[in-house]
Amino acid sequence: MDRPLPKLGTPGNTIEVLQKYRFNFQKKYGQNFLIDRRVLEKIIDAAKIGSDDYVVEVGPGIGTMTQYLACHAREVCAVEIDRNLIPVLKDTLSGYDNVTILNEDILKVDLNTLVREKNYGNPIKVVANLPYYITTPIIMGLFEQHVLVDSVTVMVQKEVALRMQAGPGTKDYGALSLAVQYYCVPKIVANVPPNCFIPRPKVGSAVISLERHKKPPVVVSDEKLMFRLIRASFNQRRKTLINALTNSPDLSYTKEEVAEAVRRCKFIPTIRGEALTLPEFAGLSNVLGESSHNS
Numbered sequence: 677m678d679r680p681l682p683k684l685g686t687p688g689n690t691i692e693v694l695q696k697y698r699f700n701f702q703k704k705y706g707q708n709f710l711i712d713r714r715v716l717e718k719i720i721d722a723a724k725i726g727s728d729d730y731v732v733e734v735g736p737g738i739g740t741m742t743q744y745l746a747c748h749a750r751e752v753c754a755v756e757i758d759r760n761l762i763p764v765l766k767d768t769l770s771g772y773d774n775v776t777i778l779n780e781d782i783l784k785v786d787l788n789t790l791v792r793e794k795n796y797g798n799p800i801k802v803v804a805n806l807p808y809y810i811t812t813p814i815i816m817g818l819f820e821q822h823v824l825v826d827s828v829t830v831m832v833q834k835e836v837a838l839r840m841q842a843g844p845g846t847k848d849y850g851a852l853s854l855a856v857q858y859y860c861v862p863k864i865v866a867n868v869p870p871n872c873f874i875p876r877p878k879v880g881s882a883v884i885s886l887e888r889h890k891k892p893p894v895v896v897s898d899e900k901l902m903f904r905l906i907r908a909s910f911n912q913r914r915k916t917l918i919n920a921l922t923n924s925p926d927l928s929y930t931k932e933e934v935a936e937a938v939r940r941c942k943f944i945p946t947i948r949g950e951a952l953t954l955p956e957f958a959g960l961s962n963v964l965g966e967s968s969h970n971s
């Protein structure tokens with residue numbers, strides 16, 4: 677079947693659909709719909725969607741980006757929480773035979789089963805103009821549950837994109853930067869102003885591509901411990917690493933144990949967590965992991 681070219685992606689046709697269905701925006705679902713074809717094409721290009729790809733779209737809205745994805749991908753699974761959008765999606769996507777619409781909360785969808793059953797265990801691509809209120813749980817959920825993803829290409833709040841890409845010594849560097857960079861290579865591919873959406877969000881946005889590392893960038897014996905150390909360091913980022921880790925309710929090392937680990941890692945004793953790179957956090961966690969009481 678020849679797939680129709682996308683019709684949506686302008687202010688005019690978006691308003692027409694919204695009026696036809698008397699759609700009321702639900703603020704709690706972070707609904708800001710894309711109305712700029714150039715941005716939509718940039719997202720498709722950045723995600724390198726090809727005719728073999730199985731794509732999961734989080735929050736299709738009225739189906740604007742879904743139409744673009746359906747034109748390029750083998751199959752698209754669009755997961756939308758708002759049941760009022762389902763009749764709209766059935767209408768706007770009626771010309772595409774390769775789209776499945778799921779009326780679900782993405783945080784409750786078992787994506788590992790979906791990968792196994794729908795894509796024969798091959799990696800999927802995730803593409804979305806994300807609802808900003810749950811950006812971090814969605815992205816971290818994908819990585820922590822080890823969902824087989826090739827790449828994640830998403831629109832997020834600009835500030836969040838900057839935090840994902842940040843390195844040590846910058847104000848944006850934090851636990852999110854390290855978590856994202858442990859799993860993938862983040863790259864901002866476009867900055868998107870508020871006038872590219874209906875309604876306009878109060879913040880700037882950016883499209884970020886997260887390409888999964890082919891092999892882990894660091895060797896770490898206990899991933900969970902490394903992330904507890906990272907969180908503890910950044911929860912009290914103005915403290916020295918030794919004090920932040922000793923005072924954390926989530927860890928039970930003594931000051932002597934942490935000081936000894938810092939010495940073995942060859943860090944200066946007054947170092948703060950915000951100065952450590954990912955390989956340094958991995959090294960620290962491997963040294964501290966040798967003490968059994970925190971594992």
Ligand SMILES: C[S@@+](CC[C@H](N)C(=O)[O-])C[C@H]1O[C@@H](n2cnc3c(N)ncnc32)[C@H](O)[C@@H]1O
Pocket residue numbers: 705706707708709710734735736737738739740741755756757758761780781782783804805806807808810
């Ligand atoms: C920023 S809008 C993007 C809409 C559309 N993709 C576009 O670009 O025009 C976010 C979409 O995610 C949906 N959404 C919000 N929370 C969700 C969740 N937990 N699971 C699935 N969809 C969700 C919203 O209803 C909305 O349609």
